[in-house]
Amino acid sequence: xxxxxxxxxxxxxxxxxxxxxxxxxxxxxxxxxxxxxxxxxxxxxxxxxxxxxxxxxxxxxxxxxxxxxxxxxxxxxxxxxxxxxxxxxxxxxxxxxxxxxxxxxxxxxxxxxxxxxxxxxxxxxxxxxxxxxxxxxxxxxxxxxxxxxxxxxxxxxxxxxxxxxxxxxxxxxxxxxxxxxxxxxxxxxxxxxxxxxxxxxxxxxxxxxxxxxxxxxxxxxxxxxxxxxxxxxxxxxxxxxxxxx
Amino acid sequence: xxxxxxxxxxxxxxxxxxxxxxxxxxxxxxxxxxxxxxxxxxxxxxxxxxxxxxxxxxxxxxxxxxxxxxxxxxxxxxxxxxxxxxxxxxxxxxxxxxxxxxxxxxxxxxxxxxxxxxxxxxxxxxxxxxxxxxxxxxxxxxxxxxxxxxxxxxxxxxxxxxxxxxxxxxxxxxxxxxxxxxxxxxxxxxxxxxxxxxxxxxxxxxxxxxxxxxxxxxxxxxxxxxxxxxxxxxxxxxxxxxxxx
DNA sequence: AGTTGTTAGATTGTCGACAACCTGCTTCTC
DNA sequence: GAGAAGCAGGTTGTCGACAATCTAACAACT
Numbered sequence: 001x002x003x004x005x006x007x008x009x010x011x012x013x014x015x016x017x018x019x020x021x022x023x024x025x026x027x028x029x030x031x032x033x034x035x036x037x038x039x040x041x042x043x044x045x046x047x048x049x050x051x052x053x054x055x056x057x058x059x060x061x062x063x064x065x066x067x068x069x070x071x072x073x074x075x076x077x078x079x080x081x082x083x084x085x086x087x088x089x090x091x092x093x094x095x096x097x098x099x100x101x102x103x104x105x106x107x108x109x110x111x112x113x114x115x116x117x118x119x120x121x122x123x124x125x126x127x128x129x130x131x132x133x134x135x136x137x138x139x140x141x142x143x144x145x146x147x148x149x150x151x152x153x154x155x156x157x158x159x160x161x162x163x164x165x166x167x168x169x170x171x172x173x174x175x176x177x178x179x180x181x182x183x184x185x186x187x188x189x190x191x192x193x194x195x196x197x198x199x200x201x202x203x204x205x206x207x208x209x210x211x212x213x214x215x216x217x218x219x220x221x222x223x224x225x226x227x228x229x230x231x232x233x234x235x236x237x238x239x240x241x242x243x244x245x
Numbered sequence: 246x247x248x249x250x251x252x253x254x255x256x257x258x259x260x261x262x263x264x265x266x267x268x269x270x271x272x273x274x275x276x277x278x279x280x281x282x283x284x285x286x287x288x289x290x291x292x293x294x295x296x297x298x299x300x301x302x303x304x305x306x307x308x309x310x311x312x313x314x315x316x317x318x319x320x321x322x323x324x325x326x327x328x329x330x331x332x333x334x335x336x337x338x339x340x341x342x343x344x345x346x347x348x349x350x351x352x353x354x355x356x357x358x359x360x361x362x363x364x365x366x367x368x369x370x371x372x373x374x375x376x377x378x379x380x381x382x383x384x385x386x387x388x389x390x391x392x393x394x395x396x397x398x399x400x401x402x403x404x405x406x407x408x409x410x411x412x413x414x415x416x417x418x419x420x421x422x423x424x425x426x427x428x429x430x431x432x433x434x435x436x437x438x439x440x441x442x443x444x445x446x447x448x449x450x451x452x453x454x455x456x457x458x459x460x461x462x463x464x465x466x467x468x469x470x471x472x473x474x475x476x477x478x479x480x481x482x483x484x485x486x487x488x489x490x
Numbered sequence: 491a492g493t494t495g496t497t498a499g500a501t502t503g504t505c506g507a508c509a510a511c512c513t514g515c516t517t518c519t520c
Numbered sequence: 521g522a523g524a525a526g527c528a529g530g531t532t533g534t535c536g537a538c539a540a541t542c543t544a545a546c547a548a549c550t
């Protein structure tokens with residue numbers, strides 16, 4: 001018999017598809033931060049009952065892309081400069097850790113995949129497809145986390161990435177010019193192929209800092225403006241776990 | 246007017262209470278890893294409809310305490326030695342980062358809270374209340390993450406902690422003797438009060454390693470045994486995000 | 491005997507309707 | 521006119537029932 005590994009079959013539940021749809025809408029900025037999600041309206045648009053939609057929203061709440069206030073509504077999380085700062089500083093730590101874990105595991109397949117993803121970024125850049133540019137760049141950076149063979153690290157990084165991607169999309173959408181952005185990943189890729197792990201870690205920090213400053217400045221400028229109407233009044237990020245006693 | 250900070254009102258939705266109930270059941274080991282959760286049965290026991298129960302389960306799936314296989318069921322995540330190893334190694338990195346962030350923010354209130362939590366651990370130890378012992382010890386360790394003023398770090402640590410607490414509870418439950426455990430946190434607390442940040446970071450690593458080795462050995466011994474019946478056949482931790490194209 | 495098709499039972503996924511709740515407006519009172 | 525009480529509309533939370541799917545047991549066939 002042919003010894004072939006079949007991929008697990010796709011999730012064919014409405015819930016899973018709704019999650020994918022909503023996530024994409026949030027990450028690409030089609031749903032703006034702070035915006036309220038009307039269950040009835042969305043359910044009708046998707047031709048779906050509210051039950052699977054609500055379950056999907058619960059998942060995204062836990063994923064950190066939505067916030068929920070009982071009996072008031074579910075909203076797209078709103079971006080604060082501090083959130084971005086927090087996410088980035090943690091991201092640096094995770095990157096350093098990922099490089100450390102990945103380093104001894106690098107092989108030919110790793111280098112090939114690295115090149116492949118790097119090429120995808122360059123392609124998106126040539127196409128001036130900014131959304132895809134963000135997506136591919138994050139996938140390139142994600143390789144070290146996938147390769148590190150630490151499921152908890154990967155999961156954590158993916159959560160972080162979701163939010164970062166949202167911020168990036170928001171940023172891009174605000175700027176008129178679509179960020180041509182030369183190939184700023186070349187050095188990063190080369191260092192990952194090289195022999196000096198410390199150098200790679202150091203560069204990961206500095207490189208990330210680069211486009212980060214710009215993003216942070218933008219976030220700060222956003223907060224100067226008056227809070228928009230759809231803003232939930234006190235919907236901070238403070239998840240209250242009733243853990244007491 | 247009296248300037249008084251009122252605590253936010255409690256979540257009075259069934260969903261939130263169900264989440265709390267289930268989480269506690271999982272974290273204390275009342276629900277065993279790999280066990281299947283029958284929706285109808287649980288809903289009847291809680292005198293609740295399946296809708297809020299399912300939403301609650303979706304949250305816990307995203308929280309990493311449950312895994313779901315469409316049309317097959319939702320199960321308590323099963324513990325592998327590798328998971329524990331992964332969680333711990335990441336935890337070390339996070340601890341180091343948390344200490345770094347917290348260090349300049351330490352003040353009298355921090356020290357007071359540190360002592361308070363330390364006292365809680367000692368009390369639980371005197372009471373021989375192993376479950377509470379785990380809970381309070383994790384709360385003591387959590388202080389640096391709460392104090393670090395980085396919401397993303399805190400959230401990440403809480404996710405990690407949930408799973409670690411589950412592992413600990415499983416471990417404790419398996420051992421007959423309830424781990425009297427002297428005051429192994431004394432040095433840790435003293436170092437956090439001291440002036441040498443590096444020393445505190447170093448000790449956090451080593452100290453954690455201490456009880457970790459024992460836990461890891463237990464996890465490995467678990468994997469020697471044949472897989473139990475209620476085990477979902479191929480329910481790996483691979484969350485598949487259909488992100489493609 | 492081993493494999494394949496069928497069927498009954500149980501469980502999960504989804505739906506439409508009702509109840510609880512919040513919001514804004516109107517009305518009433520002073 | 522200002523403020524409180526009450527009503528109407530809309531939205532979220534919950535419920536019970538139905539549809540889709542899986543599992544296991546049994547029958548039929550090679």
